[in-house]
Amino acid sequence: LTPVKVQGIWDTLNPKEDNIEDKTIADLFFSVGNKLDILQIDEFYKKTFSHLYSKRHEVEELWIHNDNVELTWPVIRYISKLHFPKVSTDQWGQKELIDMGAFGVGLTPDQLKKIPAAAFG
Numbered sequence: 679l680t681p682v683k684v685q686g687i688w689d690t691l692n693p694k695e696d697n698i699e700d701k702t703i704a705d706l707f708f709s710v711g712n713k714l715d716i717l718q719i720d721e722f723y724k725k726t727f728s729h730l731y732s733k734r735h736e737v738e739e740l741w742i743h744n745d746n747v748e749l750t751w752p753v754i755r756y757i758s759k760l761h762f763p764k765v766s767t768d769q770w771g772q773k774e775l776i777d778m779g780a781f782g783v784g785l786t787p788d789q790l791k792k793i794p795a796a797a798f799g
Contacts, residue, residue, distance in 0.1 A: 681713040688718055693726065700726055704733060708740050712747050716756050723760055734761055735779065742780040758784020768792040772799070 679687075688710070693703045707714075707722055714722070727733075737757065741747050761781040763774040767789045775782070775797050 679710075679713070681715075684710050684713040685715055685718060688714055708733075708736055711737075712741055712749050712753065716752060719753065719756065734781075738780045742783065755784045757781065766792070768794065770794065770797050772797055 691698065691703070693700070703726055707727070711719060711722065741749055741757070758781040761778065763770065763777055765774065770793050
């Protein structure tokens with residue numbers, strides 16, 4: 679399906695009203711979310727995915743490491759920002775870098791420069 683069709687179908691879903699389980703809607707998001715617009719992704723993250731944060735590695739694997747999935751740069755950058763550690767980059771250690779995983783692609787050159795060298799050791 680084209681992104682416009684996926685976005686239209688996604689807008690008709692109402693998980694709470696239609697009794698769609700979080701796992702079902704998350705699985706759907708993982709398979710078609712790359713075709714959603716940023717507002718739809720934002721709404722999903724705020725309403726559903728916030729308590730499914732541990733599944734962020736699935737998003738990374740399905741979207742960032744998958745050559746068959748097309749993602750626009752704004753979507754990659756936006757999703758990356760959602761997965762940034764809560765502390766500023768000048769306070770990052772190895773844990774924050776590991777947690778970032780492939781979402782590190784969304785870091786700006788200035789943010790990369792602020793990461794302490796010890797974090798890469």
